[in-house]
Amino acid sequence: MKHKLDRRQFISDFSLAGLSIAVGFPHVVHSSSTNVKPALLGGPKAHPDTFPSWPITAEMEKIELLDVLQSKTWGRLNGKAVGRFESEYKAITGSKHCLGVSSGTNALYTALGAMDIGPGDEVVIPVYTFVATYNVVVLNYALPILVDTDIETFQIDATKIESSITPRSKLIVPVHIGGSPADLDTILKIGKEHGIPILEDACQAHMAEWRGKKVGTLGLAGAFSFQSSKNLNCGEGGALLTDDEHFAERCYNFHNQGRQAANTNDPFTPTRASNLRMTEFQGSILLAQMARLTDQTRRRSENAAYLTKLLSEIPCIYPARLYEGVTESAYHLYMFRYDKEAFEHLDRAKLMEALRAEGIPCSGGYNAMNKEKYVTDLSKNKHYLNIYGEKTMQDWLEKNHCPQNDQLCEQAVWLTQTMLLGSKKEMEQIAEAILKIKRYARDLIKA
Ligand SMILES: Cc1ncc(COP(=O)(O)O)c(C=O)c1O
Numbered sequence: 001m002k003h004k005l006d007r008r009q010f011i012s013d014f015s016l017a018g019l020s021i022a023v024g025f026p027h028v029v030h031s032s033s034t035n036v037k038p039a040l041l042g043g044p045k046a047h048p049d050t051f052p053s054w055p056i057t058a059e060m061e062k063i064e065l066l067d068v069l070q071s072k073t074w075g076r077l078n079g080k081a082v083g084r085f086e087s088e089y090k091a092i093t094g095s096k097h098c099l100g101v102s103s104g105t106n107a108l109y110t111a112l113g114a115m116d117i118g119p120g121d122e123v124v125i126p127v128y129t130f131v132a133t134y135n136v137v138v139l140n141y142a143l144p145i146l147v148d149t150d151i152e153t154f155q156i157d158a159t160k161i162e163s164s165i166t167p168r169s170k171l172i173v174p175v176h177i178g179g180s181p182a183d184l185d186t187i188l189k190i191g192k193e194h195g196i197p198i199l200e201d202a203c204q205a206h207m208a209e210w211r212g213k214k215v216g217t218l219g220l221a222g223a224f225s226f227q228s229s230k231n232l233n234c235g236e237g238g239a240l241l242t243d244d245e246h247f248a249e250r251c252y253n254f255h256n257q258g259r260q261a262a263n264t265n266d267p268f269t270p271t272r273a274s275n276l277r278m279t280e281f282q283g284s285i286l287l288a289q290m291a292r293l294t295d296q297t298r299r300r301s302e303n304a305a306y307l308t309k310l311l312s313e314i315p316c317i318y319p320a321r322l323y324e325g326v327t328e329s330a331y332h333l334y335m336f337r338y339d340k341e342a343f344e345h346l347d348r349a350k351l352m353e354a355l356r357a358e359g360i361p362c363s364g365g366y367n368a369m370n371k372e373k374y375v376t377d378l379s380k381n382k383h384y385l386n387i388y389g390e391k392t393m394q395d396w397l398e399k400n401h402c403p404q405n406d407q408l409c410e411q412a413v414w415l416t417q418t419m420l421l422g423s424k425k426e427m428e429q430i431a432e433a434i435l436k437i438k439r440y441a442r443d444l445i446k447a
Contacts, residue, residue: 038436039357041443046433047359047426054418055233060291064284074280081283088290093214095241097248100278101255104203104225107238108136110276111199111221114250117142119387121170126156127369127402129175133201141387146370148402152321154178154335158186165194172198176205176215179330183323184210184218206232207297209328216241226286231332231417232293234285237278300331300420303427307334310431316342317434334415344441351437354444358433365412370400
C-alpha cells in the first residue's frame with residue numbers, strides 16, 4: 001500500500017529531537033567528491049545532525065502561561081490574554097480587526113457562517129490544499145468548486161477561476177499554500193468584477209506579503225491556523241483578520257453563540273452560531289511565540305532563497321516559483337517538483353527514501369483531493385442529493401478534473417519550515433544529498 005506521511009505527523013516526527021538554531025553543526029560531511037556513496041548504499045549521511053526542534057520555547061512561555069493560570073480567568077470573555085494577542089496580531093499584520101478562535105478550521109468556518117453561506121451556494125477553492133478548506137464548505141452544505149493548480153507555483157491557477165464562476169458562486173477562497181501567496185492581483189480582480197468576496201485561507205502563511213501587504217488583509221478576510229506544525233503555534237488555535245467593521249462583528253457573533261460584543265454597531269442578528277472561542281492559555285502562548293516570528297520569518301526566507309539557488313542548478317529539480325507580486329513568503333513548506341528524467345527514472349518514492357536515509361526528512365505532500373473517496377462520495381451524499389439533485393451532483397463529479405494537479409501530486413517533494421530554521425551549511429547538505437542520489441541513481445534503482 002502506498003504510504004504518505006501526513007504533513008503534521010511529518011513535522012512533529014522530524015523535529016522532536018532537534019537542536020536549537022543557536023547551536024552549531026560540527027559534524028558536517030563534505031561529500032562533493034563523486035565517490036561518496038548515498039547513505040542508502042552504505043555511505044555517510046549528508047546531514048548527520050538533527051534540524052531545529054519545533055516549537056521553540058523559553059522562559060517567556062512559562063511567564064505568560066503562569067500568568068493566565070494564576071489569574072484563574074481561563075476563558076476569553078473575562079480574560080486579557082486573547083485580547084492582547086488580538087491587538088498584537090492586528091499590529092504586526094496591519095489589519096483593522098482580529099478575532100482569535102479555537103482553530104484555523106474554525107476561523108474559516110466562522111467566516112463562512114458570518115457570510116451566511118449555505119445550501120445551494122457555490123464556493124470556489126483550490127484542489128491543492130489541506131482538507132479543512134474543503135470541509136468548511138461541505139459543513140455548510142454548499143458546493144465546493146475545485147480549481148486546478150498552477151504547477152510551477154503550486155498555487156491555485158488563478159487563470160482558471162473565472163470559468164468556474166456561476167450565478168450561484170458566493171465566495172472564492174484562495175489558499176496561500178506552503179505559505180507562499182497565491183496570485184492575488186488576478187484573484188482580487190475577478191472577485192471585484194463579479195461582486196464575489198475573497199476569503200484568504202492564510203492558515204500556512206503567517207507574515208507572508210503580497211506587494212508589501214501582509215496576506216490575510218487583502219480580501220474581505222483572512223484565516224490563520226496556530227496548530228502545532230504552523231510557523232506561529234499554540235498547539236491548536238486560529239484567527240480571522242478583516243478591515244470590515246460589520247463583518248468583524250458578525251464573526252464575533254458567530255463564534256460567540258450569536259452574542260454580540262458589547263460595543264457592536266451591526267444591526268445584523270445572527271440566526272446560526274457556535275462557541276468557537278480561543279482560550280486564554282492559547283492566547284498566552286501565542287503572545288510569547290509571536291516575539292520570535294519576525295526573526296524566524298527572515299531566517300526561513302534567507303535559507304529558502306539560498307536553497308532555491310542551489311537546487312535550481314540541479315537538472316529536473318524545480319523549486320516552487322514565487323509570483324512577481326510576492327514580497328515575502330512564509331515558507332511554511334519548502335516545495336519542489338522532482339522530474340525523474342535526469343535521475344535515470346528513479347521513482348519519487350525511492351528518492352524520498354534515499355533523502356530520509358541522508359538525514360533529510362521529506363514528504364510527497366497532498367494526494368489529488370478530487371480523487372479522494374471522501375470527495376467523490378459527496379456525489380452520493382443524501383443531503384447533497386436532496387439539495388442539488390442527482391444530475392447536478394453527477395455533473396459536479398464529472399467536472400472535477402485537475403490534470404495539472406494530478407501531475408503535481410506525482411512530482412511534489414516537501415521539506416518543512418523547521419528545516420529552514422537551520423544553518424546555511426544545512427541548506428548545502430540538502431542540495432548535496434540530492435546530488436549524491438542523482439549520481440548514484442542507477443545503483444539506487446537496483447538496490
Ligand atoms: C491550508 C489550511 N487550511 C486550513 C487549515 C486548518 O487549520 P487547523 O488545523 O488549525 O484547524 C490548515 C491547517 O493545517 C491548512 O493548512
